[in-house]
Amino acid sequence: MAKKITIEPVTRVEGHGKVTIHLDDNGQVTQSRLHIVEFRGFERFVQGRPYWEAPVLVQRLCGICPVSHHLAAAKALDVIVGAGTGEGLTPTGEKMRRLMHYGQMFQSHALHFFHLVSPDLLFGIDADPAIRNVIGVAQKFPDLAVQGVMMRKYGQEIIKATAGKKIHGTGAIPGGINKHLTEEEKQSFLNGPDPMNIDKMIEWSHAALELFKGYHKENAGLIDSFAAFDSSHLSLVRKDGALDLYHGVLRAVDKDGNKILHDVDYQDYLKYIGEEVRDWSYMKFPYLLEYGKENGWYRVGPLARLNTCDFIPTPLAQKEFEIYKAYTNGKPNNMSMHMHWARLIEILHSAEMMKELLNDPDLLKGDLVTKGEKQSEGVGLIEAPRGTLFHHYEVNKDDQITMANLIVSTTNNNEPMNLAVRKVAEDQMTGQAEITEGMMNACEVAIRAYDPCLSCATHALGKMPLEMSLYDAKGNLVDKKRS
Amino acid sequence: MSIFKKIFGRKSSKPKVVEIEKEEVTVEDKKIIVEEKEIKNKTMSEKIKFTIDGKECLAERGQNVLDAALDNGIYIPYLCHVRGVKQAGSCRVCNVKVAGRTMTACTTPVAPGMEVENNTAELRELRLTIIEALFVEGNHFCPSCEKSGNCELQALAYHYQMMVPRFPYAFPQKKVEADNSKILIDRNRCVLCKRCIRSFKDENGKSYFAFTKRGHKLEISMDKEIAANLTDEKAQEIMDTCPVGALIKKEKGFDEPIGSRKFDKQAIGSDIKSVV
Numbered sequence: 001m002a003k004k005i006t007i008e009p010v011t012r013v014e015g016h017g018k019v020t021i022h023l024d025d026n027g028q029v030t031q032s033r034l035h036i037v038e039f040r041g042f043e044r045f046v047q048g049r050p051y052w053e054a055p056v057l058v059q060r061l062c063g064i065c066p067v068s069h070h071l072a073a074a075k076a077l078d079v080i081v082g083a084g085t086g087e088g089l090t091p092t093g094e095k096m097r098r099l100m101h102y103g104q105m106f107q108s109h110a111l112h113f114f115h116l117v118s119p120d121l122l123f124g125i126d127a128d129p130a131i132r133n134v135i136g137v138a139q140k141f142p143d144l145a146v147q148g149v150m151m152r153k154y155g156q157e158i159i160k161a162t163a164g165k166k167i168h169g170t171g172a173i174p175g176g177i178n179k180h181l182t183e184e185e186k187q188s189f190l191n192g193p194d195p196m197n198i199d200k201m202i203e204w205s206h207a208a209l210e211l212f213k214g215y216h217k218e219n220a221g222l223i224d225s226f227a228a229f230d231s232s233h234l235s236l237v238r239k240d241g242a243l244d245l246y247h248g249v250l251r252a253v254d255k256d257g258n259k260i261l262h263d264v265d266y267q268d269y270l271k272y273i274g275e276e277v278r279d280w281s282y283m284k285f286p287y288l289l290e291y292g293k294e295n296g297w298y299r300v301g302p303l304a305r306l307n308t309c310d311f312i313p314t315p316l317a318q319k320e321f322e323i324y325k326a327y328t329n330g331k332p333n334n335m336s337m338h339m340h341w342a343r344l345i346e347i348l349h350s351a352e353m354m355k356e357l358l359n360d361p362d363l364l365k366g367d368l369v370t371k372g373e374k375q376s377e378g379v380g381l382i383e384a385p386r387g388t389l390f391h392h393y394e395v396n397k398d399d400q401i402t403m404a405n406l407i408v409s410t411t412n413n414n415e416p417m418n419l420a421v422r423k424v425a426e427d428q429m430t431g432q433a434e435i436t437e438g439m440m441n442a443c444e445v446a447i448r449a450y451d452p453c454l455s456c457a458t459h460a461l462g463k464m465p466l467e468m469s470l471y472d473a474k475g476n477l478v479d480k481k482r483s
Numbered sequence: 484m485s486i487f488k489k490i491f492g493r494k495s496s497k498p499k500v501v502e503i504e505k506e507e508v509t510v511e512d513k514k515i516i517v518e519e520k521e522i523k524n525k526t527m528s529e530k531i532k533f534t535i536d537g538k539e540c541l542a543e544r545g546q547n548v549l550d551a552a553l554d555n556g557i558y559i560p561y562l563c564h565v566r567g568v569k570q571a572g573s574c575r576v577c578n579v580k581v582a583g584r585t586m587t588a589c590t591t592p593v594a595p596g597m598e599v600e601n602n603t604a605e606l607r608e609l610r611l612t613i614i615e616a617l618f619v620e621g622n623h624f625c626p627s628c629e630k631s632g633n634c635e636l637q638a639l640a641y642h643y644q645m646m647v648p649r650f651p652y653a654f655p656q657k658k659v660e661a662d663n664s665k666i667l668i669d670r671n672r673c674v675l676c677k678r679c680i681r682s683f684k685d686e687n688g689k690s691y692f693a694f695t696k697r698g699h700k701l702e703i704s705m706d707k708e709i710a711a712n713l714t715d716e717k718a719q720e721i722m723d724t725c726p727v728g729a730l731i732k733k734e735k736g737f738d739e740p741i742g743s744r745k746f747d748k749q750a751i752g753s754d755i756k757s758v759v
């Protein structure tokens with residue numbers, strides 16, 4: 001008897017999502033889809049607004065990583081106000097933005113790992129959801145929970161000092177930044193009382209990495225095979241091939257590590273990337289034009305970034321990068337759950353970068369903004385915590401936005417997330433007559449490796465608002481579970 | 484006989500008599516003028532006594548209740564009023580109560596012995612209602628507004644702890660006028676207070692701004708010729724005078740960091756309260 005399984009809601013990705021899994025008469029998975037069923041419309045309602053509003057307006061897309069949208073929009077507008085791309089800003093403008101971004105990366109990754117992912121690792125995917133949540137972690141592993149909370153707080157304080165507010169600030173403006181860092185703030189971040197200082201953050205980042213590596217050693221079978229599949233990978237890299245989360249050129253590699261996008265200027269992204277619309281989801285499917293809709297899809301995010309870059313320009317993270325790369329013999333890593341490993345290396349890198357920037361005198365003084373000859377179009381790319389984020393704007397002679405195109409990280413990962421869910425469905429649900437809580441969570445664990453926005457509600461209070469229904473071929477409900 | 488009667492009498496006299504009298508009273512006239520000035524000075528120096536919420540206050544003769552309150556260190560909230568500019572009474576936020584009647588403080592002259600009610604539960608509720616109505620009548624999206632933190636409407640909403648308007652949003656269709664080189668007019672945010680119309684005039688007394696259209700379509704427009712020749716300083720002055728974000732100096736968005744904006748530092752009206 002053919003069946004259709006629906007998991008709804010899968011909580012938020014820019015709103016709301018659900019998973020449907022179709023089983024044939026033999027219980028084999030014939031199709032699985034992650035549907036994004038809410039339309040946001042930012043690209044439309046930003047039209048007609050003056051361009052300088054975009055960084056502040058568009059960041060409202062998200063409450064977890066608004067800084068990424070804020071900075072990507074500001075980078076696109078740098079081009080429009082004639083400040084150029086990346087290198088065109090004043091030293092203060094660029095370094096303050098970088099500090100903001102690494103603070104964002106640090107806090108978002110900490111949230112992702114400690115609050116959302118660690119319950120699955122510490123208690124197991126099949127564990128009782130009443131325990132498998134951040135409160136459960138706080139009760140059983142209080143020291144770890146405190147580290148997660150304080151690391152996130154440190155990143156948020158960096159954002160506040162650079163953007164004005166922890167969430168939805170206004171720091172980045174077209175052509176630069178609107179403030180300096182004060183000496184008092186600098187000293188507090190560098191030498192504040194424990195644990196709120198950068199050395200403690202570096203130490204804890206290391207500890208989190210060791211925690212994952214230890215878990216991996218004991219559970220290599222699960223971590224290496226869970227939702228693993230081959231893919232291409234795309235990200236920004238610095239011109240010399242270094243990991244750079246704020247600015248660079250676009251590079252993509254295939255599953256074997258061969259370059260398939262050769263360090264191109266992202267202002268020309270439309271020459272290389274297309275977006276496919278499918279009628280069952282509001283989320284588009286980007287792909288590399290040269291390889292077509294079928295084969296041109298790619299992964300973005302920590303896993304992709306460590307697959308595309310040649311090295312990490314901070315010593316401690318570089319050392320960890322070498323261990324990480326050695327595990328796959330220098331080849332690209334295609335294991336979805338290794339996304340967490342890569343993420344923790346990026347946390348360490350972000351902490352090191354923050355320390356380097358905080359010691360830079362340019363943050364305390366110097367010109368904030370630069371402008372040149374106005375342009376009618378600009379593209380801004382940044383490596384957001386979840387992956388490459390594209391902002392593209394066109395502006396008329398009266399300074400109003402006439403076109404906006406946003407390809408957010410989760411959209412770039414649309415096809416990979418669908419594949420990850422399918423992989424899990426095939427492994428967990430083939431031939432099964434009944435839905436279990438573990439099966440439902442397994443689907444979410446796969447999605448969660450890519451994007452916490454899908455899982456924040458499920459793990460926040462331990463009450464997973466997830467419903468899975470089993471239908472026969474005629475549409476009759478044969479099983480329904482809600483945790 | 485009072486001086487005023489004397490003056491009135493002379494004015495009504497026949498020309499011939501006037502001529503004689505003029506000749507005769509020239510010296511006396513000077514005395515009268517001096518006497519009149521003395522009385523006038525005496526009158527001006529004698530301030531009018533009145534009360535606001537039972538507190539004794541003093542006002543200049545002819546002064547409106549709002550200005551008098553501010554001079555006495557008492558805050559009456561307002562949106563459309565600008566000191567030194569002709570009052571309009573258009574926003575109604577400064578409503579006070581005198582002898583059981585509600586009236587706008589900015590257009591009501593102080594009278595001797597007047598008892599003004601200001602900070603009462605009834606008036607606070609009335610003002611909050613007006614503020615809520617202003618929010619729903621326009622399209623006010625504070626999160627992406629350049630004036631956020633410097634906006635008097637937003638500051639008043641905080642002052643009255645407005646959580647959410649009780650009325651349905653009108654979501655009116657309003658146009659953004661962006662073709663001026665220095666000033667962007669965003670009618671979504673305009674509360675039609677007329678501050679701009681009353682405050683900015685050229686050397687011939689011609690206003691930079693005017694109301695156009697009628698009824699619910701009423702909107703502000705700017706003289707195109709004046710707009711084309713605005714200096715940066717004047718454009719900034721215009722933006723600062725607008726109580727909301729309807730008049731924005733172009734390319735001026737968000738260059739003031741959060742924490743240094745006007746109402747980040749001091750809640751609206753709190754500076755007035757410190758004046759005694």
